[in-house]
Amino acid sequence: MKGLYCRAGVSDAEPKFVIQETNLPEVLGSHQVRVQVKACGLSQLDLKLLSDVGIQRDLIPVGREVAGVVLQVGPKVTFFQPEDEVAGILPLDSPCSGLCEVIDIEEHYLVQKPEKLSSVCVAGALRDGLSAYTALHTHARIAAGHTLLVMDGASPFGLTCIQLACYHGVKVLTTSHSPQQHTFLEQLRPSVGVQDPLVARVIPVYKSSSDLLSEVLEETGGLGVDLVIDSGVRLHEAEEDDKEKKLFPHKHDIISVLGVGGHWVTSQHDLQLDPPDCRLLYLKSASVSFLNPEVWTASSAQQGRYLHILKDIVEKMSAGVLRPQAEEAVPLYEATVAMETVQRHQKKKAVVQL
Structure with a gap:
């Protein structure tokens, strides 16, 4: 064998x-x-x-x-x-x-x-399902009425997070990495029940003029989101030259879109927060946890x-x-x-x- x-x-x-x-x-x-x-x-x-x-x-x-x-x-x-x-x-x-x-x-x-x-x-779906459950329930402790930002919503992990969050009555915002992904995410509908879109707003990050913070604040009335789930972040501006990381949000952008008492679940195993980042988290009384589904x-x-x-x-x-x-x-x-x-x-x- x-x-x-x-x-x-x-x-x-x-x-x-x-x-x-x-x-x-x-x-x-x-x-x-x-x-x-x-x-x-x-x-x-x-x-x-x-x-x-x-x-x-x-x-x-x-x-x-x-x-x-x-x-x-x-x-x-x-x-x-x-x-x-x-x-x-x-x-x-x-x-x-x-x-x-x-x-x-x-x-x-x-x-x-x-x-x-x-x-x-x-x-094919078991690992992403486990990761989504760990992020949303174990770390973020989602509840109906929360607002969630899922980075790269068209990825297998991001899609599972969106569907699971919507099932629990969470308002979902997400980002798209290409025009095709943008169209796919805007057309997402539940398979049962009222056929409203699963995603309240899809934010394109593949455009050079994209402004994640302004779009999130516009959608949330200036309050920011309760929860953010990423699939990786940029730690330094120099990483913009890396094609793989170019579409990732900068760590400061994620902290900026968090509302008061918000929670950030990150997949970035080597995340480093500078004193200004920590100060902003402190002012918002926000928190960070690391997603490791292998635990x-x-x-x-x-x-x-x-x-x-x-x-x-x-x-x-x-x-x-x-x-x-x-x-x-x-x-x-x-x-x-x-x-x-x-x-x-x-x-x-x-x-x-x-």
Whole structure:
């Protein structure tokens, strides 16, 4: 049986992705489930994070968001039976790749998958759903009547945030990175209920004359937004020369659009705030938190809440509340190339169908 693994490069060398033979133990653990994988989502591998939590291997398993069918269960498994359809995210320290035909996984990392959802759809959306839930509920604690600014709303993560926030009665503003994205976001409608736009205002940031602050203040009556969720920020003006970061908002712009008591959830792992930035946050009594969705599988402190989130994600997808953009599945023999594309930021994610 073969799986996809990453051979980390030396110093600044790019990591290499290789197909390796792997074997499963003959005997299942007490709480383990043996799953035949139907689809696997590929997301960017954070080698720095793995090193920080002490996971250092010659070969690192790749592909952690999986959906499939239960083949066999351990003697103490209570949640699942053979032939159940399941979905889940493999833990950071998982020894096996999700791109194997059959994997062994602890039962408390899996939830039941509704029959009407395809394995490809679930595997492609599970990670973004978890990130959106973590940002909106765990960090921002959204409530009806809040105003939310989602940066890059047409990205898979941004789209999930918009749909989830609207479901809870939150007024949403977002930014677009191209004319096509702008049109897509303005035409977003819910699948059920009143067909009002999901987004109150789409702010184009691809135009040189775009002014994020003035448009947000105009939409909010000068008060600013309660919540901001970014997908990365610029720390210095010099980063405008970087094509990848040019469309990211500057950190000072985000702090400026926050209202009194506002909250900023950032994906920028190396965020640095200067004294003037901190002073502005202090004057607004605003706060910042860091979005790291890996904490759920890196720690077992809130395992029950984590499973509740996964279950709610697949149920809302089944009900049509969350409608992720469909990812075109690639066959297994293209997995290596697809993962290299994702790792180089040329694509947000990929889904492999087994």
